Amino acid sequence: MNALLRRAGRLAVVLAVVTLITFLLVAALPGDVALDIAGADATEQEVAEIRAEIGLDRSLAVRYLDWVSGIVTGDWGQSWRTGERVWDAIAQRVPASLELMVLAQIIAVSLAIPAALLCARAPDGRVDRAIGFLAFGSVSMPSFMTAVLLILLFSLTLGWLPATGYEPLSAGLWENLRPMILPALSLALVEWTALMRTLRAEMIGVLQENYIALARAKGMSDRRILVVHALRPSSFSMITLLGLQVGRLMGGSIIIEQIFGIPGVGRLLVTSVFSRDFMMIQGCVTFFALAYVLANFCTDLAYARLDPRVRGLGGKAGAHG
Amino acid sequence: MADVAAPMPAAVEDRHAEAIAAHRRRRRLGPMFWIPAAWLVVLILAAAAAPWLGLAPPDEIDWMAIQAPPGVENHILGTDVLGRDILSRVLHGARVSLTVGFAAPAIGVGIGLALGLAAGYFRGWVDEVVGILIDAWLAIPGLAVLLLFSAVFGGSLSMVCLSLGLLFIPAAARITRAQTLSYANREFVLAARAMGASDARILLREVLPNIVWPLMAFVMIDIPIAIVVEGALSFLGLSVKAPTPSWGGMIAEGREHIEDSSWISLIPTAVMFVTVLSFNLAGDVIRRRFADTREAAL
Numbered sequence: 110m111n112a113l114l115r116r117a118g119r120l121a122v123v124l125a126v127v128t129l130i131t132f133l134l135v136a137a138l139p140g141d142v143a144l145d146i147a148g149a150d151a152t153e154q155e156v157a158e159i160r161a162e163i164g165l166d167r168s169l170a171v172r173y174l175d176w177v178s179g180i181v182t183g184d185w186g187q188s189w190r191t192g193e194r195v196w197d198a199i200a201q202r203v204p205a206s207l208e209l210m211v212l213a214q215i216i217a218v219s220l221a222i223p224a225a226l227l228c229a230r231a232p233d234g235r236v237d238r239a240i241g242f243l244a245f246g247s248v249s250m251p252s253f254m255t256a257v258l259l260i261l262l263f264s265l266t267l268g269w270l271p272a273t274g275y276e277p278l279s280a281g282l283w284e285n286l287r288p289m290i291l292p293a294l295s296l297a298l299v300e301w302t303a304l305m306r307t308l309r310a311e312m313i314g315v316l317q318e319n320y321i322a323l324a325r326a327k328g329m330s331d332r333r334i335l336v337v338h339a340l341r342p343s344s345f346s347m348i349t350l351l352g353l354q355v356g357r358l359m360g361g362s363i364i365i366e367q368i369f370g371i372p373g374v375g376r377l378l379v380t381s382v383f384s385r386d387f388m389m390i391q392g393c394v395t396f397f398a399l400a401y402v403l404a405n406f407c408t409d410l411a412y413a414r415l416d417p418r419v420r421g422l423g424g425k426a427g428a429h430g
Numbered sequence: 431m432a433d434v435a436a437p438m439p440a441a442v443e444d445r446h447a448e449a450i451a452a453h454r455r456r457r458r459l460g461p462m463f464w465i466p467a468a469w470l471v472v473l474i475l476a477a478a479a480a481p482w483l484g485l486a487p488p489d490e491i492d493w494m495a496i497q498a499p500p501g502v503e504n505h506i507l508g509t510d511v512l513g514r515d516i517l518s519r520v521l522h523g524a525r526v527s528l529t530v531g532f533a534a535p536a537i538g539v540g541i542g543l544a545l546g547l548a549a550g551y552f553r554g555w556v557d558e559v560v561g562i563l564i565d566a567w568l569a570i571p572g573l574a575v576l577l578l579f580s581a582v583f584g585g586s587l588s589m590v591c592l593s594l595g596l597l598f599i600p601a602a603a604r605i606t607r608a609q610t611l612s613y614a615n616r617e618f619v620l621a622a623r624a625m626g627a628s629d630a631r632i633l634l635r636e637v638l639p640n641i642v643w644p645l646m647a648f649v650m651i652d653i654p655i656a657i658v659v660e661g662a663l664s665f666l667g668l669s670v671k672a673p674t675p676s677w678g679g680m681i682a683e684g685r686e687h688i689e690d691s692s693w694i695s696l697i698p699t700a701v702m703f704v705t706v707l708s709f710n711l712a713g714d715v716i717r718r719r720f721a722d723t724r725e726a727a728l
Binding site: 139254367 | 560563565566567568569570571572573574577578579581582654658661662665666668678681685686689692695699702703706707710711714
């Protein structure tokens with residue numbers, strides 16, 4: 110439990126650093142917000158009033174502390190452009206982003222596990238090589254390129270799936286899933302390869318273990334050995350990777366949401382950057398970092414539950430090293 | 431003494447020759463290296479020579495050939511919506527992609543190397559601070575950082591290289607740190623210290639030479655990643671500013687017309703895919719080679 114607490118403490122420090130970096134970057138953005146709000150023909154007096162009103166006349170340190178303490182107490186500030194509360198804007202867009210990422214990860218895992226089983230069954234065999242080459246091709250195809258090709262094929266040529274759009278879950282499960290398939294697939298087709306390779310490598314190691322030899326000696330079929338005995342002990346690294354991938358997935362979702370017009374947090378960030386919506390940018394980046402840190406914390410917990418050897422130790426040791 | 435000069439028994443010689451042949455076979459890089467390498471060499475040369483190849487300038491508008499398909503006179507790969515030559519734009523875009531591909535990992539690995547050396551060698555609070563910085567850096571999605579950077583510092587090529595380079599710091603720093611840790615207590619380091627060598631000298635002359643090569647293998651993986659991320663940024667319009675052509679930008683421009691003029695998007699897509707795949711394949715062969723020689727050395 111002690112290690113867990115230490116880790117939580119470290120995460121708090123990490124988040125503090127993240128917010129500081131974000132705040133400084135946003136503060137360095139060119140342009141004067143007060144001038145923007147006041148408009149081109151405002152007098153200097155009016156601009157100064159607005160600046161005081163939104164608190165921009167205070168020092169950087171005061172503004173940072175004010176913003177961070179707001180985050181801790183649940184007040185993420187307000188957009189100077191649209192007047193929206195930052196937290197409400199983000200919370201409203203979380204479901205779409207979350208759905209996209211979960212769906213992508215489900216597709217990625219369901220591609221990775223069978224592929225890894227096929228590979229580990231006969232390492233360096235013909236199937237292994239073919240899948241390995243396929244993985245190389247897949248990972249060399251960035252998600253935005255996959256997205257363009259998938260739209261060309263499934264939306265424009267075949268007309269099976271819509272190219273853009275989003276329907277909330279309340280519109281019905283299929284209506285909700287239909288426009289999500291192509292975006293999720295675009296993300297998954299990059300992510301599955303790393304999962305597959307990790308699982309394959311670890312499984313090849315596990316298959317050397319004595320209890321596998323015993324199972325084989327008992328005459329158990331290959332398939333049963335792979336699925337029943339080897340899969341679970343081989344999946345630890347892959348589960349850790351699932352957590353680490355949350356960061357990449359969020360990065361990927363930024364561009365995918367943009368392409369497919371999904372109203373998620375990533376799209377909010379992009380539009381905020383283009384419109385220089387300072388508070389919204391700070392909020393989105395902080396939210397991403399928070400999500401990343403929490404996801405990894407949860408991965409550690411899951412890891413501890415799955416592997417009896419680290420159970421009770423409170424997760425694996427230090428975050429780095 | 432006669433038997434020393436005597437020829438080896440035929441069986442032994444055979445086995446010996448066989449072993450040498452097997453060794454050579456392993457040394458040979460094979461088509462999985464040479465085919466990608468050939469493509470990369472051709473691309474790099476063509477990109478470097480792009481202004482002198484007699485192609486239309488990448489931003490010249492040919493009013494007689496708007497959205498011309500590939501194969502049309504004067505435009506081997508066709509033209510885009512504005513009638514600009516796609517081959518010329520692909521090659522000029524390659525200059526951007528390749529520059530970023532090589533410069534960004536070099537910058538990131540350079541900084542990461544310095545941080546990792548310091549953390550692994552001095553331990554204590556230096557290690558702690560570097561660890562927190564790296565964790566914080568990892569917690570922000572790369573694309574979000576890059577969006578902010580490009581908004582703050584604008585889209586010059588050197589700024590794109592620099593901000594992309596920052597993405598490669600964490601991995602490089604972690605690997606360097608781990609390697610430094612394992613070398614910092616080895617006999618030859620102790621010996622150097624006993625002889626009164628300074629910390630700087632020990633780091634540069636004793637530790638660094640041992641960890642540089644494993645890091646190089648990582649640079650090989652970073653090159654295609656840098657090209658992909660630059661592609662994503664320019665796809666969003668946040669890399670180098672128009673009219674400088676970039677692959678991601680070309681794909682994004684062609685997307686509007688993909689139904690009737692798919693080649694505008696598909697050609698840069700194909701070129702980028704083949705390039706990234708080539709870097710991945712060639713890099714993998716070299717990485718395996720490194721792993722083999724290191725195993726052999728042990």
